[in-house]
Structure formats: C-alpha cells, structure tokens
Amino acid sequence: EDQVTQSPEALRLQEGESSSLNCSYTVSGLRGLFWYRQDPGKGPEFLFTLYSAGEEKEKERLKATLTKKESFLHITAPKPEDSATYLCAVSFSGGSYIPTFGRGTSLIVHP
Amino acid sequence: DGGITQSPKYLFRKEGQNVTLSCEQNLNHDAMYWYRQDPGQGLRLIYYSQIVNDFQKGDIAEGYSVSREKKESFPLTVTSAQKNPTAFYLCASSRQLGSNQPQHFGDGTRLSIL
Numbered sequence: 001e002d003q004v005t006q007s008p009e010a011l012r013l014q015e016g017e018s019s020s021l022n023c024s025y026t027v028s029g030l031r032g033l034f035w036y037r038q039d040p041g042k043g044p045e046f047l048f049t050l051y052s053a054g055e056e057k058e059k060e061r062l063k064a065t066l067t068k069k070e071s072f073l074h075i076t077a078p079k080p081e082d083s084a085t086y087l088c089a090v091s092f093s094g095g096s097y098i099p100t101f102g103r104g105t106s107l108i109v110h111p
Numbered sequence: 112d113g114g115i116t117q118s119p120k121y122l123f124r125k126e127g128q129n130v131t132l133s134c135e136q137n138l139n140h141d142a143m144y145w146y147r148q149d150p151g152q153g154l155r156l157i158y159y160s161q162i163v164n165d166f167q168k169g170d171i172a173e174g175y176s177v178s179r180e181k182k183e184s185f186p187l188t189v190t191s192a193q194k195n196p197t198a199f200y201l202c203a204s205s206r207q208l209g210s211n212q213p214q215h216f217g218d219g220t221r222l223s224i225l
Contacts, residue, residue: 002153034213034214043115043117043203043216043218043219045216046215049211051211089154096209098169101154102153104153
C-alpha cells in the first residue's frame with residue numbers, strides 16, 4: 001500500500017477551467033509536504049513546502065493547502081503552459097526523513 | 112547559477128556491461144540522492160549520501176553501486192546485475208539529510224538497453 005497517494009492520475013482541463021489535485025498520506029508524524037512540477041524529460045522543479053495543517057502557499061495560478069491527512073494543489077484559470085506532471089512528496093518523523101514520493105498527476109491544459 | 116548537472120542525457124547499455132551516470136552539484140549541499148523513475152511509478156530511492164565517504168542503500172539498491180569521494184560528486188554505477196535497468200534516473204541534493212528542506216533535482220539521464 002502506497003504511503004503517499006495522488007489523485008487523479010491524469011487530468012485534462014480547458015484553458016481557464018480551475019481544478020484541484022490531491023495528495024493524501026497515511027503515515028503519522030508529518031515533517032513536511034513538498035510539491036514539485038515535472039516537465040517531460042526534465043527533473044522535478046520545487047514549488048512549495050507545507051509544514052502544518054492550515055498552512056497555505058501561493059505562486060501565480062497555483063495555491064497549495066494542507067489539512068491533517070491531505071494536501072490540495074489548486075490551479076486557478078490554468079494556461080497551456082501549466083501542463084506538466086505534479087509530484088507530491090512527504091517527509092515523516094522517524095527513519096531517514098527522506099521524502100516519500102507519490103506517483104504524480106499528469107495535467108494537460110488545452111487551449 | 113548553482114544547480115545539479117547530470118550526464119549524459121541519454122545512455123545505452125549492452126548486455127553484461129556496467130555503466131556510470133554522473134552527478135555533480137555546486138550548491139554546497141551535504142546530502143545527495145539517486146532516484147529511479149518508471150512510467151506510472153513514483154520516484155524510488157536507490158542510494159543516498161549524507162556526507163563525503165558515507166552512503167546508504169535506499170529501497171531498490173540491488174544491482175547499483177555509488178561512491179562519494181567529493182562533496183560535489185555522487186556517481187551511480189548500474190551493474191550487469193541490474194536486470195531491468197531501462198528507466199529515467201534522477202540525482203538530487205539537499206542542504207542536509209533531515210533538514211526538512213526541499214530537494215533540488217538534475218535533469219536526469221535516460222538509460223536504455225541495446
């Protein structure tokens with residue numbers, strides 16, 4: 001069973017059609033939740049870190065929120081250039097503290 | 112600009128051959144990591160190092176080896192014992208292991224079998 005689950009696996013939107021991506025986790029002791037954007041053939045690019053429930057971070061059309069067991073990445077009025085795979089990673093207390101990654105959500109925004 | 116450089120971008124391996132993927136960083140980070148990415152899978156940790164001359168196995172270390180002789184460099188060798196090496200390999204670094212700071216990634220090496 002995955003410790004970090006992202007949904008949906010894939011999402012197609014029309015330009016301007018707002019939506020949300022979900023990242024949920026099962027393990028207790030959250031130290032940090034990270035969102036990344038990955039373009040095809042490239043490495044992940046860091047977007048946000050969230051540390052505690054209730055925290056929100058914003059960057060252009062993206063807004064990340066965190067509750068006790070999940071995070072949402074809200075995309076407002078997306079543009080085709082927002083098309084990418086969005087990865088979530090969670091760091092837990094105990095063990096090596098190395099973040100565990102979800103499988104990602106592939107987002108395509110049509111003009 | 113500081114960052115992580117991975118080379119080569121594409122690599123082909125013949126049967127029974129070992130190949131080495133390069134990863135260099137100029138961010139002055141102590142911790143470095145190697146991940147493998149397959150379609151539909153999350154990033155899976157191969158090896159990590161929190162300091163020079165020290166490294167630890169990750170979740171899928173079998174068939175791989177690493178070295179950390181310099182702070183800036185963390186090469187990954189894919190040995191002939193790795194029977195399914197075709198994948199996208201990503202190198203990352205962070206300030207320190209357990210610092211709760213985000214990881215910085217290179218642009219990957221795509222390894223294929225000839």
